[in-house]
Amino acid sequence: MTKKTILKRLKKIQKNVDKIISSSDLNDLKKNVEGLVKTTKKELSSYVDKDLKDLRKKFLKEKSKIEKVIDKTLKTELKNAQSFMNNAKKDLAGLQAKLEASLGAKSKPKKEKKAKKKVKKKTKKVAKKVKKKAKKVAKKVKKKAKKTVKKATKKKASKKKSVKKKVSRKKK
Numbered sequence: 001m002t003k004k005t006i007l008k009r010l011k012k013i014q015k016n017v018d019k020i021i022s023s024s025d026l027n028d029l030k031k032n033v034e035g036l037v038k039t040t041k042k043e044l045s046s047y048v049d050k051d052l053k054d055l056r057k058k059f060l061k062e063k064s065k066i067e068k069v070i071d072k073t074l075k076t077e078l079k080n081a082q083s084f085m086n087n088a089k090k091d092l093a094g095l096q097a098k099l100e101a102s103l104g105a106k107s108k109p110k111k112e113k114k115a116k117k118k119v120k121k122k123t124k125k126v127a128k129k130v131k132k133k134a135k136k137v138a139k140k141v142k143k144k145a146k147k148t149v150k151k152a153t154k155k156k157a158s159k160k161k162s163v164k165k166k167v168s169r170k171k172k
Contacts, residue, residue: 070145
């Protein structure tokens, strides 16, 4: 083959390609592809919206479950603190009764005053201890509640991110 024949064939091929490009077949194909892209975008967005709605429902359900658990634990801890306080009061009342009985046998007023001061000091100490324990229990319950809520929100956030990543990959 010579150079002239090769050039002639290339020119014929170029003319054929130009004819194909100028024909309306490619325009129809382009419109069809654009239509397909639009419909797939709509379908993907509808799937994502459904997933987000489902995730929101699940999050609200878990939130209510966590709140119930927190309420239960708070109630039980408050009952425990209340029973502890009641027991401490009973013990103090018993000690005071014993003290008064022992003071009744002795008639010296100086010793009574000293004994009353000691009882008051002891009651104050016990009251402080009860308050401290109640505060510690309340802090522990709050920490546990925060941890469970944080875990739940982290799980939900990671699920949302993975759904968004999948959608962005499909769009590309």
